[in-house]
Amino acid sequence: MPKWGGFIDFSPVEALINIVDVLLVWFVLYKLITIIKGTKAVQLLKGIFVLIIARVLTGFFGFKTLLWMMDQVLTFGFLAIIIIFQPELRRALEQLGRGRLFARSTMQEEEQRDRLIEAFTKSVSYMAKRRIGALISIEKETGLSEYIETGTPMDSTLTSELLINIFIPNTPLHDGAVVVQKNRIAAAGCYLPLSESPFISKELGTRHRAAIGLSEVTDAVTVIVSEETGAVSITTNGDISRNLSMEEFEVRLRKAWFGSSPEQLHSSIWKWGWRKNG
Template identity: 55%
Template structure:
């Protein structure tokens, strides 16, 4: 009984020990992701790999093994000097207690920031009669349409979205496709609607917006270059002449956060059933 209980406690202790180390390692990777430190991490793995392969038990490359060992011994001092800002940021987060916490920005906050960016950009372009075609992915994947454009993969901001549609720039002609809180691609081709009841006064952008709304559940915003009016399409319906208040309501009524994997903070937008 005692021996069995002792072995069980040992297994639990080992499991907790490994879990803590893996969690800390994961948080460190998330902290340095997207920074120059991630390239350093790759270099460290290369050095460790060469040192291991050159060891006496494998290739027995004594000179290479000795050089790699010196790099490992003195390299950590160089890492502390070169990456002092990243280390300081990690220690600051640890002191604030945010190192072990999830992302503080909720899905609702991210959605509101995205809506504000879209509305500000549309109002700016509408006042200056800059044509725009903005498609927001919901549940139906739009990978086929993203592939027709130029990859952006940037965070959605008012400035970036507006700059894409500035006339006589390489990306202004075509649609911007937004997924979650980022701009996936620009200058994308959308299918044109063949609905014979669409008003003849509407141009290619409106027909493309109607076309994509007929084959997907995407929400598409059009800024008219001729009139400066803002329109929106969904489920094959066209809502014309939207002011700022109506546009905000349209976006909020049809977009909402949907948590896919809370541990990773991933989410997407889906339309409300009554929308």
């Protein structure tokens, strides 16, 4: 291949092939990272990176004995990895054979969304029936850190049981808002800005005004359960949807939070009806 000006002279076709090659490598690495994310393999990778860095440093400083030891560890370490992670490797090969290896991350994301929506639906349904007041704000693109700082830090997994327990009357954290950040409960007992709009109905209380106020200054989605009536509402972009049935609530929450497609919304309604009747 001829050189020109110190560089290899690629033809347009060769340049395109090389670009596609690099993009495919990055795509495969990205998918592999998403597959192992959240598993014990992540800690193993961190350990491997530490060993590689140590190997480079020992070679740089000329520590011959330590360098020999690092070479032995790296040589036999990969064999140990294959033995230790034999079940995970077998599972990955099986998924590859079924053509599901790279679809797994999408499936995991959908399962995570379904779990979150189900936790919200279950907890809101429970509180609405018993007229337990609740105020839950979900962070989207606009950060809610300034409001999280006004409450009690939690950084907890979002579950229906925990949401219900937080808003049980006369408990320390029930008076205020729960803020959900990155699919986790970031804090409870938070203070939200009250809306000053003169067009808000007089029958709406402080929880509803706080929810509308937050939606006026951020893109957050806020769920409200009325303590007086048990009515369920959602606020987004300065608007409030009131007196929602649980089927409507689940559909609106999924759409506002994740921007689900019409097909997914229809599926959500079907699943809710199945759970309700079953």
